Amino acid sequence: MPTISFDGQEITFEPGQTIIEAAMASDLYIPHLCWHPDFPPHGSCKLCSVKVNGRICSACTFPAAEGQEVVSSSEEVRQLRLRLTQMLFVEGNHFCPSCEKSGQCELQAMGYYLGMTDNHYPHFFPVRDIDASHPHVLLDRDRCIFCELCVRASRADGKNVFELAGRGIHTRLVVDSPSGKLGDSNLDVNDRAAHICPVGAIVVKETAFRIPIGQRKYDRRTIAEVSVAEEAPLLRKRYEQKED
Amino acid sequence: MIFCPLPLRGEGTIGHVADQSGFQPYFEAIGFGRWSFIDLLFRSRSLEIDTAESLDAVAAVVDKAVSQHGTRPQHLLAVLRQIQKDCHYLPKQALQSVARRFSLPLARVVGVAEFYGFLHTQPRGEYDIYFSDCVIDVFHDSEALMQRLCHRLRLQPGAVRGDRRVSIDTTSCTGLCDQGPALLVNGWPVPRLTPTLMDAMADHIERRVPVTQWPAEWFLIEDHLCRHDLLLNTPWRPGTGLKNALRQGVGWLLEQLTASGLRGRGGAGFPTARKWQFCRETPGDHYVVCNADEGEPGTFKDRELLKHYADQVFEGMTLAAFVTGARLGFLYLRGEYECLLRPLQAALRQRRCLGLLGRNLCGLMDFHFDIEIVVGAGAYICGEESALLNSIEGLRPHPRNRPPYPVTCGLWNQPTVVNNVESFAAASLIAVHGGEWFAKVGTEKSKGTKLLSISGDCARPGIYEVPFGITVAEVLGLCGSGETLGVQVGGPAGTFVAPSDYQRRIAYEDLGTGGSFMVFGSHRDIIDIATRFAQFFAHESCGFCTPCRVGTSLQLRLMEKIRRGWATAGDIQELESLKQLLEASHCGLGHTAHNPVQHTLAHYPGHYQARLRDLDFSPGFDLDNELETARQLTGRFGDHLRQV
Ligand SMILES: Cc1cc2nc3c(=O)[nH]c(=O)nc-3n(C[C@H](O)[C@H](O)[C@H](O)COP(=O)(O)O)c2cc1C
Ligand code: SF4
Ligand code: SF4
Numbered sequence: 001m002p003t004i005s006f007d008g009q010e011i012t013f014e015p016g017q018t019i020i021e022a023a024m025a026s027d028l029y030i031p032h033l034c035w036h037p038d039f040p041p042h043g044s045c046k047l048c049s050v051k052v053n054g055r056i057c058s059a060c061t062f063p064a065a066e067g068q069e070v071v072s073s074s075e076e077v078r079q080l081r082l083r084l085t086q087m088l089f090v091e092g093n094h095f096c097p098s099c100e101k102s103g104q105c106e107l108q109a110m111g112y113y114l115g116m117t118d119n120h121y122p123h124f125f126p127v128r129d130i131d132a133s134h135p136h137v138l139l140d141r142d143r144c145i146f147c148e149l150c151v152r153a154s155r156a157d158g159k160n161v162f163e164l165a166g167r168g169i170h171t172r173l174v175v176d177s178p179s180g181k182l183g184d185s186n187l188d189v190n191d192r193a194a195h196i197c198p199v200g201a202i203v204v205k206e207t208a209f210r211i212p213i214g215q216r217k218y219d220r221r222t223i224a225e226v227s228v229a230e231e232a233p234l235l236r237k238r239y240e241q242k243e244d
Numbered sequence: 245m246i247f248c249p250l251p252l253r254g255e256g257t258i259g260h261v262a263d264q265s266g267f268q269p270y271f272e273a274i275g276f277g278r279w280s281f282i283d284l285l286f287r288s289r290s291l292e293i294d295t296a297e298s299l300d301a302v303a304a305v306v307d308k309a310v311s312q313h314g315t316r317p318q319h320l321l322a323v324l325r326q327i328q329k330d331c332h333y334l335p336k337q338a339l340q341s342v343a344r345r346f347s348l349p350l351a352r353v354v355g356v357a358e359f360y361g362f363l364h365t366q367p368r369g370e371y372d373i374y375f376s377d378c379v380i381d382v383f384h385d386s387e388a389l390m391q392r393l394c395h396r397l398r399l400q401p402g403a404v405r406g407d408r409r410v411s412i413d414t415t416s417c418t419g420l421c422d423q424g425p426a427l428l429v430n431g432w433p434v435p436r437l438t439p440t441l442m443d444a445m446a447d448h449i450e451r452r453v454p455v456t457q458w459p460a461e462w463f464l465i466e467d468h469l470c471r472h473d474l475l476l477n478t479p480w481r482p483g484t485g486l487k488n489a490l491r492q493g494v495g496w497l498l499e500q501l502t503a504s505g506l507r508g509r510g511g512a513g514f515p516t517a518r519k520w521q522f523c524r525e526t527p528g529d530h531y532v533v534c535n536a537d538e539g540e541p542g543t544f545k546d547r548e549l550l551k552h553y554a555d556q557v558f559e560g561m562t563l564a565a566f567v568t569g570a571r572l573g574f575l576y577l578r579g580e581y582e583c584l585l586r587p588l589q590a591a592l593r594q595r596r597c598l599g600l601l602g603r604n605l606c607g608l609m610d611f612h613f614d615i616e617i618v619v620g621a622g623a624y625i626c627g628e629e630s631a632l633l634n635s636i637e638g639l640r641p642h643p644r645n646r647p648p649y650p651v652t653c654g655l656w657n658q659p660t661v662v663n664n665v666e667s668f669a670a671a672s673l674i675a676v677h678g679g680e681w682f683a684k685v686g687t688e689k690s691k692g693t694k695l696l697s698i699s700g701d702c703a704r705p706g707i708y709e710v711p712f713g714i715t716v717a718e719v720l721g722l723c724g725s726g727e728t729l730g731v732q733v734g735g736p737a738g739t740f741v742a743p744s745d746y747q748r749r750i751a752y753e754d755l756g757t758g759g760s761f762m763v764f765g766s767h768r769d770i771i772d773i774a775t776r777f778a779q780f781f782a783h784e785s786c787g788f789c790t791p792c793r794v795g796t797s798l799q800l801r802l803m804e805k806i807r808r809g810w811a812t813a814g815d816i817q818e819l820e821s822l823k824q825l826l827e828a829s830h831c832g833l834g835h836t837a838h839n840p841v842q843h844t845l846a847h848y849p850g851h852y853q854a855r856l857r858d859l860d861f862s863p864g865f866d867l868d869n870e871l872e873t874a875r876q877l878t879g880r881f882g883d884h885l886r887q888v
């Protein structure tokens with residue numbers, strides 16, 4: 001089997017795999033927010049930036065190739081990821097202490113994982129719409145990081161409930177319904193799209209604050225540990241299905 | 245509102261204030277100024293189309309647009325443009341109807357429509373005006389001219405007048421820097437603006453004279469073809485290159501292209517022969533795409549090539565079809581050049597009449613190729629080839645992940661050749677005169693000639709066809725510049741060249757360029773220039789990836805802070821550290837967005853230092869920025885402070 005060097009360690013990969021898939025298959029974590037093993041890679045959050053033969057690449061879209069030298073855990077790369085995370089915090093409105101996703105949020109967990117102690121950049125304080133029209137699902141755009149996981153998941157659901165609109169810093173999430181409201185869309189609370197959001201932008205109503213502090217997803221384990229425990233098996237399952 | 249004198253914007257920001265404040269929806273809602281509340285009251289009543297009568301009218305507009313353009317994915321943009329033109333915006337009912345006709349989710353149509361600068365989901369004026377905010381136009385007083393027109397018509401920049409007669413805004417470079425300042429009115433370019441012209445225009449708008457009845461000389465685009473060489477001088481007869489290639493075969497044509505050393509003229513400089521060869525070798529339904537998006541500020545050479553050498557460009561595309569086996573090609577024309585659409589369509593018709601396009605080309609049984617034109621709608625990113633392909637496909641024009649590259653996986657995932665206008669025009673001549681003829685000119689690695697679009701502080705702005713290898717000093721001699729601060733080669737994404745470097749050469753191995761060559765006189769302010777370039781990137785970032793979406797806005801804020809004299813040494817450090825972040829971006833726009841800052845800092849650190857506050861710490865709190873909302877609401881831009 002062909003191999004790449006990952007932070008100095010030789011790991012094997014199957015032809016066609018991306019760098020993040022190769023790493024995951026070896027239970028090695030590369031930070032990511034918009035990547036999910038069940039959906040096509042997107043490459044927008046850039047948290048998975050790694051140095052491939054000295055050049056910055058996105059591990060989630062860049063194909064692994066024999067002999068590549070991949071550096072993921074250098075201080076330089078950590079610093080880059082930290083700044084990207086801080087950018088995501090300041091461009092939206094993230095009031096973690098009052099957010100029902102706190103402790104279960106990938107953005108917050110990423111901040112902890114990367115040693116984030118401040119926002120570094122000035123806040124943008126954008127004004128974005130909240131949509132509480134759906135009986136079971138809340139859409140709080142203040143927390144959206146434009147990862148398009150809900151967009152991809154809804155397409156997989158066969159529904160196309162979510163899309164991005166606008167441009168640049170004014171990008172916004174829109175809902176497919178005549179009124180543009182979630183309540184008028186055909187989103188069902190059991191859809192994958194209602195549960196895929198890595199942050200607190202799409203949350204299921206009446207489930208908030210049920211888990212006590214100290215027992216939430218990222219209270220005891222880092223995002224790296226959770227990812228390897230939960231996402232690596234999903235990836236393996238996908239490969240097994242492919243082989244069948 | 246009619247009697248209100250416009251509040252002066254003494255300490256205003258560059259361009260769209262809202263662009264860097266993140267309060268866009270809010271500002272849009274309040275319409276930018278203090279009098280707009282009243283305006284809003286009037287508008288809110290008529291905003292939604294709800295009467296049966298107007299619903300019918302909207303349905304009729306959509307019917308017309310759809311029957312005129314079709315409902316295939318590549319027609320979506322044309323249909324939306326047509327509705328925008330007829331209704332002066334895209335009413336929700338129209339978007340719903342378009343979604344049904346194209347069998348697309350409504351949200352996807354909204355997502356596409358909201359991306360483009362010339363499409364709006366809120367009403368615009370019957371006369372919809374955009375001033376080019378390209379730095380060259382600004383240095384020719386476009387801002388004062390816009391203020392004058394706004395004042396005359398009694399509305400705020402960026403706003404729609406209460407009676408919806410007129411809206412005035414800015415847009416990125418309109419490709420008329422050789423004869424600016426320029427604006428677009430309902431899509432028609434008006435170059436060489438003067439205060440008198442502004443007054444006359446205001447008068448025409450007040451009297452509601454249709455744009456088609458405005459004086460023709462207002463719209464006259466002059467040709468400034470100042471230096472001719474291989475490309476512009478060689479006589480052309482339609483079909484000569486194609487017939488030669490058909491006689492001698494694909495192998496011969498590729499040999500000649502290889503021998504010519506022709507490399508892409510759009511900026512990246514990939515060898516054209518290899519691109520065509522790769523595409524040919526990949527099985528599939530091939531496509532040929534001509535990139536006529538020409539969005540690089542300061543460039544206008546494709547405008548002239550399409551105006552006077554269109555047949556040569558189309559023949560180049562046909563040659564690519566001959567090599568790859570493509571049966572369909574697209575020319576992606578930037579929205580700003582819509583005025584070229586009719587002549588281009590006429591040129592296509594003529595080629596069809598001559599048997600040089602359509603079925604059985606040149607009488608051959610198995611050679612079919614035709615070309616469609618897709619018109620853009622105001623988005624610089626559509627010049628990036630994979631974003632361009634998404635735009636043609638009726639998707640949001642985000643750049644795609646690469647690999648795979650368009651040559652193997654392009655339009656509708658099929659192998660696709662994408663080339664610049666100038667590359668195709670050159671290929672046609674090479675098919676007639678051979679590769680050696682072309683390769684005689686230029687340098688070792690850059691063969692042939694390059695069209696430069698020269699603008700700014702020089703005696704003779706215009707298009708100069710120069711041999712590769714020419715120095716910046718020589719080019720400045722040609723166009724007649726005086727004392728200069730520097731030259732921006734290749735647009736904001738390119739290189740700022742200071743006088744000490746004027747011996748550098750225009751060539752892929754030194755100063756690569758898509759053709760923009762902006763000359764800045766020694767009286768210009770370097771910080772102002774860099775800030776405007778930062779503004780360009782922040783405005784044109786597509787928003788797909790984090791570093792560019794947020795980083796270009798942060799960069800603009802920092803440049804604004806420096807420009808206004810509020811920054812400290814820490815801000816410069818912060819600015820420098822954005823380089824590494826932007827390099828992690830998804831596409832070339834983000835990768836190059838830091839160049840103007842980096843290059844000007846390197847050459848003129850003193851100019852930056854002089855603007856800094858004398859503090860050795862950097863307050864994280866930007867008072868000016870925090871006050872911006874209040875200033876917008878009150879219409880007071882710090883003028884009162886000066887009266888104290
Ligand atoms: C942000 C961005 C904007 C671009 N704009 C243009 C453009 O306006 N015209 C163009 O020909 N190429 C443009 N390009 C380059 C194209 O992606 C592509 O390389 C080119 O069209 C290929 O044609 P060529 O090989 O003939 O140069 C742009 C690239 C980027 C990253
Ligand atoms: S709502 Fe959530 S899943 Fe959807 S784009 Fe925003 S952050 Fe991603
Ligand atoms: S670099 Fe900028 S323009 Fe390119 S994909 Fe990212 S956000 Fe879009």
